[in-house]
Amino acid sequence: MRSAKPASRPPRLDPDEVARAWAAQLAAERPGLIPFVLDRLAETNGRPVWERRLDPTSELVLTILSQNSADTNAEAAFAALRAAYPSAPAEGTAPAGATAPKELRAFPGWGGRGLPDLLPPDWPAVDAAPLAELIDVIRPGGLAPQKAPRIQASLRALLANGDSYSLEFLAAKEPLEARDWLSAIPGIGKKTASVVLLFSFGLPLMPVDRHVHRVSQRIGLIPPKADADGAHDLYLAMLAPGQMYETHVSLITHGRRTCHAQRPDCEHCPLAPRCRYFDPKAE
Numbered sequence: 001m002r003s004a005k006p007a008s009r010p011p012r013l014d015p016d017e018v019a020r021a022w023a024a025q026l027a028a029e030r031p032g033l034i035p036f037v038l039d040r041l042a043e044t045n046g047r048p049v050w051e052r053r054l055d056p057t058s059e060l061v062l063t064i065l066s067q068n069s070a071d072t073n074a075e076a077a078f079a080a081l082r083a084a085y086p087s088a089p090a091e092g093t094a095p096a097g098a099t100a101p102k103e104l105r106a107f108p109g110w111g112g113r114g115l116p117d118l119l120p121p122d123w124p125a126v127d128a129a130p131l132a133e134l135i136d137v138i139r140p141g142g143l144a145p146q147k148a149p150r151i152q153a154s155l156r157a158l159l160a161n162g163d164s165y166s167l168e169f170l171a172a173k174e175p176l177e178a179r180d181w182l183s184a185i186p187g188i189g190k191k192t193a194s195v196v197l198l199f200s201f202g203l204p205l206m207p208v209d210r211h212v213h214r215v216s217q218r219i220g221l222i223p224p225k226a227d228a229d230g231a232h233d234l235y236l237a238m239l240a241p242g243q244m245y246e247t248h249v250s251l252i253t254h255g256r257r258t259c260h261a262q263r264p265d266c267e268h269c270p271l272a273p274r275c276r277y278f279d280p281k282a283e
């Protein structure tokens with residue numbers, strides 16, 4: 001009796017080639033779609049202009065705190081970190097708290113209220129904290145038992161790389177090399193790495209969170225079955241480097257204000273004429 005022939009596996013597709021093919025197809029079949037989306041959203045919400053919102057290590061920790069949590073909860077956990085592990089002010093400056101700004105600084109595309117411009121937490125103290133204590137401190141952010149080890153693993157990876165907790169060295173790397181470096185840390189994926197590198201350094205990377213993913217699929221900017229992880233690389237092929245920040249912030253803002261997960265407000269949406277969710281035949 002002849003043995004059954006083993007089923008042959010389909011050839012593994014190169015993600016870069018897939019992304020380039022999709023970008024070419026979109027440009028050919030729906031020309032001008034990306035500028036249309038960006039221009040219409042700019043008319044409604046303003047055109048976002050990049051500026052650094054936090055030092056890169058704070059950005060990384062805040063982004064970890066926001067994983068699968070509401071941004072307001074991430075802010076509460078970050079404020080708790082600052083309070084539990086305060087940094088000493090530089091010599092000759094006022095003691096911490098004496099000149100603490102009360103005003104919150106809003107962050108573009110962010111769903112929280114913003115944070116006051118204060119010193120970052122004392123990273124060596126956060127790194128050295130007993131895990132159970134750190135979990136308690138960041139508990140207001142949610143999923144603290146998962147996030148506390150991620151934060152300490154990240155701080156330790158930074159220290160192992162040099163002699164400080166600074167992430168500034170990543171600015172000199174190629175964007176994908178920097179993304180690979182950060183995503184090698186346990187618990188840091190493409191999205192977290194891309195957020196940190198885009199917001200801290202303006203590196204041309206496109207973070208795809210659940211809002212960006214949902215809006216992109218509805219309009220038809222990405223294929224219907226593309227997952228969020230794969231969409232990161234699709235966007236790198238679709239956008240010019242200078243469009244990444246604007247596209248990320250504009251789509252996330254649109255997802256929060258108009259294109260809600262439940263009951264999107266298509267009637268008042270400036271993108272409706274070219275949205276495949278609104279009109280499956282839209283061009």
Ligand code: SF4
Nearest residue numbers: 259264266269272275
């Ligand atoms: S038309 Fe509706 S589904 Fe399409 S982007 Fe606008 S709100 Fe979202």
